[in-house]
Structures are given as C-alpha cells and as structure tokens.
Amino acid sequence: MEMVNALGRRKSAVARIFVTEGSGNITINKKNLQDYFPSSILQYVVKQPLLKLDVVEKYDIKVNLDGGGFTGQSQALRLAIARALVKINPEDKKALRLEGFLTRDAREVERKKPGQPKARRRFQFSKR
Numbered sequence: 001m002e003m004v005n006a007l008g009r010r011k012s013a014v015a016r017i018f019v020t021e022g023s024g025n026i027t028i029n030k031k032n033l034q035d036y037f038p039s040s041i042l043q044y045v046v047k048q049p050l051l052k053l054d055v056v057e058k059y060d061i062k063v064n065l066d067g068g069g070f071t072g073q074s075q076a077l078r079l080a081i082a083r084a085l086v087k088i089n090p091e092d093k094k095a096l097r098l099e100g101f102l103t104r105d106a107r108e109v110e111r112k113k114p115g116q117p118k119a120r121r122r123f124q125f126s127k128r
Contacts, residue, residue, distance in 0.1 A: 001020070001021050001088065002020075003017070003018050003019065003020050003116070004018070004019045004020075004084050004087050004088055005017065005018050005084070006019070006080045006081070006084035006087060007080055007083070008075075008076040008078065008079030008080030008081070008082075008083060008104075009075075009076050010068065010072045010073075010076040010078060010079065010104075010105055011068050011069075011072035011078040011107070011108060011109065012067045012068045012072065012108075012109075013065065013066070013067045013068025013069070013072035013073040013075075014065070014066050014068075015063055015064070015065050015066075015073065015076040015077040015079070015080040016063070016064040016074060016080070017061055017062065017064075017080045017081060017084055018061070018062045018063075019059050019060070019061050019064045019081075019084045019085075019088065020059065020060050020062075021058065021059060021060070021061065022058075022059060022060025023057060024056050024057040024058065024059065024060070025060045025061070026046065026047075026060075026061045026063065027060075027062050027063065027066055028063040028077070028111065029063070029064065029065055033046065034105040034119060036065075037070065037074060039070070042070055042071070042074040044079055045074045045075060045077070046074050046077050046078055046081070047049055047084055048078055048099070048101065049078060049081045049082040049096055049099075049101045050081065050085075052095060052096065052099055052101070053085060053092055053095065053096075055085070055113070059088075061081065061084075063080075065077065066113040075105065078101060079101065079102070079104060082096045082101035082102050083102065084100065
C-alpha cells in the first residue's frame with residue numbers, strides 16, 4: 001500500500017494526515033498521540049474509526065494539525081482518519097457512515113457584531 005492522505009476540518013481546526021502500513025503509531029505535529037492529547041477522552045475520539053474497523057495496529061498515521069482548540073482538533077482528526085480509511089478500502093464506507101464519522105460538522109463560531117458585546121448578546125436596554 002502506498003501513502004494515502006486525507007483532510008479533516010472542524011470549527012477552525014484543520015487536520016492533514018498521511019497513512020501508511022505500520023504498527024499503529026499516531027504522530028501529531030512530531031509528537032506522540034499521548035503527548036499531544038493527554039486526555040484519554042480525546043485519544044478515544046481520535047481512535048474511534050480505527051476501533052470500529054478493528055485496524056488500530058495496522059496503520060501508521062502522520063498528522064499535521066493546525067488551528068482551533070483540543071476538541072475541534074480531535075474531531076477534525078477523526079474525520080480525516082475516517083476519510084483515509086474509506087480511500088484505502090471503499091467497502092468500509094457504510095460502517096463509518098452509520099457511526100457518523102464521515103459527516104463534516106459545519107458549525108462555526110458566529111461573528112461578533114458592532115454595537116454589541118458578543119454575537120447575539122446586546123447591551124442592557126435603559127428606558128430612562
């Protein structure tokens with residue numbers, strides 16, 4: 001198998017991944033998965049597509065993560081991994097689609113409007 005690349009996005013986070021056959025190493029910005037995401041919940045989110053197809057120990061994944069926070073980055077990485085797995089084996093698409101791993105969550109932060117403290121919050125109205 002040659003190198004397969006994929007892209008995942010969530011909020012303002014962008015994950016570019018490169019998948020090769022290997023022993024299950026996940027390297028994010030030249031750091032190990034456990035070092036980059038110390039939270040076990042975020043590590044689980046990243047590995048969800050691999051666990052679903054039972055291929056955790058089969059592929060080495062090199063990741064370039066940029067933008068956003070921890071949650072957005074982990075979910076962007078999950079989407080990228082799912083897309084790469086579909087490129088490797090198109091028959092896995094149905095199983096990943098049913099779990100919702102191939103759906104891009106398009107929710108973004110709404111911009112702040114002028115004359116208001118936040119996007120929708122307004123300053124307190126004073127009648128007198």
